[in-house]
Amino acid sequence: MSGAATNMRVKLPVICLVLEITLIILFGVLVEYDHDTDAKLWHKSNQSDYENNFYYRYPSFQDVHVMIFIGFGFLMTFLQRYGFSSVGFNFLIAAFSLQWATLMQGFFHGMHSGKIHIGVESMINADFCTGAVLISFGAVLGKTSPVQLLVMAMFEVTLFAVNEYILLSLLGARDAGGSMTIHTFGAYFGLVVTRVLYRPNLNKSKHKNCSVYHSDLFAMIGTLYLWMFWPSFNSAVTAHGDDQHRTAMNTYYSLASCTLATYGMSALTAHDGKLDMVHIQNAALAGGVAIGTAGEMMLTPFGSMIVGFLAGVISVLGFKYLSPILEKKLKIQDTCGVHNLHGMPGVLGAIVGAVTAAFATTEIYGGGMNDVFPDIASGQVQSSGQAGYQAISLLVTLGMALFGGIIVGFILKLPIYGSPPDTICYEDSIYWEVPGEEETHDDQLTTVRADEIEKLNS
């Protein structure tokens, strides 16, 4: 069934083992424990144990970790015969990306006298970067080989780190939950890649590009974990104290509001007034994306709920009306609809962030200005300036994503990665040993093989 080209016997082991060995060597040369993880340094500092960054960040880290591996992984199991690949390739590229991101992000903002210092914050940031890769994975889901995905991850992590460096370090933008760095970047990068990899004959696999009853339930596991833990995601690297607290709460209300908007819009637009699982699984999460930049700011629960509401509305409308247009007119085959969940809500989030920054005053932030807008606190910029840098950051991100996506798309188009033919997309059995189904016996369910039925028919 699978041609020689898609056989992974040589390709996948070579890339996995070479990448991992390279990573190990680079870690050996470059990486060190940071102050809070090093036995000697920590004990020299005479801090109380409860001041170790671990206790401020580790619970959030674990929530983020669950979003990356269970959330993204199971969200993509909605396809009827692509569950192994959705969860399994998600697992593979995430495990790679978080290591590679540790190095790339370290190069750009973690170097201390030639060494990269790591701890729980770098672990969270690595998971964040991995999130962007998994968003792009959603756009190309079902049409790529694991080797291709690893190559994409390698380049995308690198570009992510460059973009993040420009935004956060050079432009001084704020983007705690990554509306720009993670969602906008990941979505548009993936959309451009899938455009370059356009398959005109993909309709040959169309019958596989849909869900079945149980696969939609598995996907809801992913959705709900993303939804529940998004407050942890957006607050994971904000400043200690009120900032983490406020960010989590803003996100919580944005998501709740988004969910009601999503159900309303889904029943309004979907066939016969029935709810569409695609909307529930995806659009209900847009509130988390859109609050990514402004979540740490004094947006108020009121503001957060407005943002979530808009995100839900936009996202459902995108799934219903925009996605078919993107596919037909622009030839963008976006399997998971990442444009609707991450792309548009990410842009909305960036804009909300810029607007909220424009209204930042000492009256509102008091002594907390230094946590949220250090450049305003230090007098380096005005609120309006900060808003300008936020807006420029969105443009830079879009530019990096489009430019990077084109180049990486063409690299991924090389016919050497064993990507599936148009006739066998969205299908696990091309890369996985797929088990048979349940045996027939006495008092139990039997599922019947096609040929048996055919025999009966004739």
Added chain:
Amino acid sequence: MSGAATNMRVKLPVICLVLEITLIILFGVLVEYDHDTDAKLWHKSNQSDYENNFYYRYPSFQDVHVMIFIGFGFLMTFLQRYGFSSVGFNFLIAAFSLQWATLMQGFFHGMHSGKIHIGVESMINADFCTGAVLISFGAVLGKTSPVQLLVMAMFEVTLFAVNEYILLSLLGARDAGGSMTIHTFGAYFGLVVTRVLYRPNLNKSKHKNCSVYHSDLFAMIGTLYLWMFWPSFNSAVTAHGDDQHRTAMNTYYSLASCTLATYGMSALTAHDGKLDMVHIQNAALAGGVAIGTAGEMMLTPFGSMIVGFLAGVISVLGFKYLSPILEKKLKIQDTCGVHNLHGMPGVLGAIVGAVTAAFATTEIYGGGMNDVFPDIASGQVQSSGQAGYQAISLLVTLGMALFGGIIVGFILKLPIYGSPPDTICYEDSIYWEVPGEEETHDDQLTTVRADEIEKLNS
């Protein structure tokens, strides 16, 4: 298949969008960041970041959040064709209830000069209130439209907040894990509602009111998350320090003990000595319910295990012998058996709480009396008085649930919500786009459509 009456095209969007917009406006007018989430206030106070309430409560909050969305949601997926609705309506009414609860609970005990102050504790309390609504949802599962559920949630949240206010603020009762406020209230409210909504011809949908193999496994995800995180639930809003610690531990042992009792009783009572999934999925959790009030008290692990044991025994016996009687004699169609999981164990928990309070002495509690029984510590009441108030609280709760349930039941009986006909209960396809099943092809499972079989038969 679905008549015009059950079409949600207009009703669901209208109620979702109107409710959400109303919520947003009310939040805009009434809600403010509390001391620990406000940038200015927090930074004025010169507290250390690790003293922010976020670090005491947020991990527990996230566990509670998982119980609400995954725990309750998946517990109810045991029905063969109601998984979308179980998880999906759970998601919808929880997202609504937590916002509405923030306001209702805020009115009653969070007002500060006309404003409701919110932070992680109000988030937990809102999730708690949502829990009560989801318990009631369990009683009416499969027989209600999403519009009906939202209306129920709106009223139930309001009544919950009133009852909670009477118990905790007026009567000075203690109920950290909500044996009374959440479980007893939610269960009996739901039971009365389902009684009022009695469907004499429900047996027409009887073949759908049962599980299939995979749906029982999905339900176990819900069960286990509820079981594992119940220690966090009961301890989430107890006082900092030993109180949270002790409550979590008491709950842990109560649940462990309950589980062994459940397995024993299930094999003893079920057909042929075989274990019944319904018992395992539900009764094993009764230990968490029954320890809800007394969990924060100095009940000892010994006492906790006795409580858990009794709860497990009662719950299995309820499923086996009482539920059929309730249905036949009292016409209470309790889909999930919430009377056995939340009702009786909730009452048991209230009684255990009263008894434990009666034995509270300074010898046992020392300086911790102020945390657990502030009214005893301040000399306002004696132990026996506290016990009395605990007992009265149970009666008040039962009264509120019965009275409220009747009224709300009749409101829900109006034929305007698009509830399903008796012949199509417990069925997703009435409110959801349900996907087809897996495609037949070469070397893979095929599942055969009914009409194909019929063709073969003829």
Added chain:
Amino acid sequence: MSGAATNMRVKLPVICLVLEITLIILFGVLVEYDHDTDAKLWHKSNQSDYENNFYYRYPSFQDVHVMIFIGFGFLMTFLQRYGFSSVGFNFLIAAFSLQWATLMQGFFHGMHSGKIHIGVESMINADFCTGAVLISFGAVLGKTSPVQLLVMAMFEVTLFAVNEYILLSLLGARDAGGSMTIHTFGAYFGLVVTRVLYRPNLNKSKHKNCSVYHSDLFAMIGTLYLWMFWPSFNSAVTAHGDDQHRTAMNTYYSLASCTLATYGMSALTAHDGKLDMVHIQNAALAGGVAIGTAGEMMLTPFGSMIVGFLAGVISVLGFKYLSPILEKKLKIQDTCGVHNLHGMPGVLGAIVGAVTAAFATTEIYGGGMNDVFPDIASGQVQSSGQAGYQAISLLVTLGMALFGGIIVGFILKLPIYGSPPDTICYEDSIYWEVPGEEETHDDQLTTVRADEIEKLNS
């Protein structure tokens, strides 16, 4: 279908209820709140609430708890018709073991003037001990009755506590994540038990000893939760501060590295270059096992990644080449391949721990030496001596596991526990009420019963 011998009507209730009542009595006599959970003691000490051990350990505890109940439980659902038993028996024996372990571990290292003092640390340790029992369960999965499993758990917990006492208290070995005490012990104990219980005619149930598509997805839930939370597992009882932080991080990198090695080796060795779910579900976790002992040490991320890489390679090779040999030549029927996931990686972890200890110097550890190697810090042993004790600990563990496994194996061989006949292994319906399958109706999936097909055939 199930003979009288396997009927659990009497056996299971008796053992469950007798065990639980015994536990309750023993808890009543022996167990007390510790300093951090007792209201009086805690308030006497004038510590700040944030210093309560609850806040250092409870988030890790909950992660461990999820690994025990969801992780182990769902990992074993890969079998096509053994999901109820995998999750359900896992639940039962875990709920029993954690109570029994509290007592057994308390006897050996928690006694204070005749009483066992308990708190969050004892809860974690009890869950750890439970982990060993669940590993052994993996070896005998599908071939044992719940009564047999409870008896096994009773003995294994006891032996675990003895072994742990010898290692940690007498020999002064370090084993924070339990490479020796949990994984090596649990695996080899289980392997010897399954050897003693050897079933020559097990091939009669061979058709059931494999996965189906959805069961493999359920198993991935287990895998991913184990994978994500392993950093919490290994760091759960290490010293506060840098130690917990470092251990979590070392484990994170070991697992990431192990995952890439696993995917590479799986494609290299499996049929046709396709990935094998068995490897992904299991071998990708070996990195967590192998870093169990050395994770808290100054192993560096570099060292951790090497350990993870080796563990992944060894584990896949074990599944591919060693397991068949063990079954054929040594008659060890290891259902879940625990030798490959816990056995060999556990031994590797013990060796890595000994080697890392040998290189411990004050130059590296500074003031942190006291946390990681208190005996070296106090001058009681040299690094080489510590390494020696670590190595001896491995031998003691293997000895205890083999010796204990033989005895317990023969106890479990008594024909009184209602274990399943060779023809009905790996089958839920022998101990569980198994629901029918989905009803046929109009526009929906139907699954056809065997007899219908037979009718059609004739």
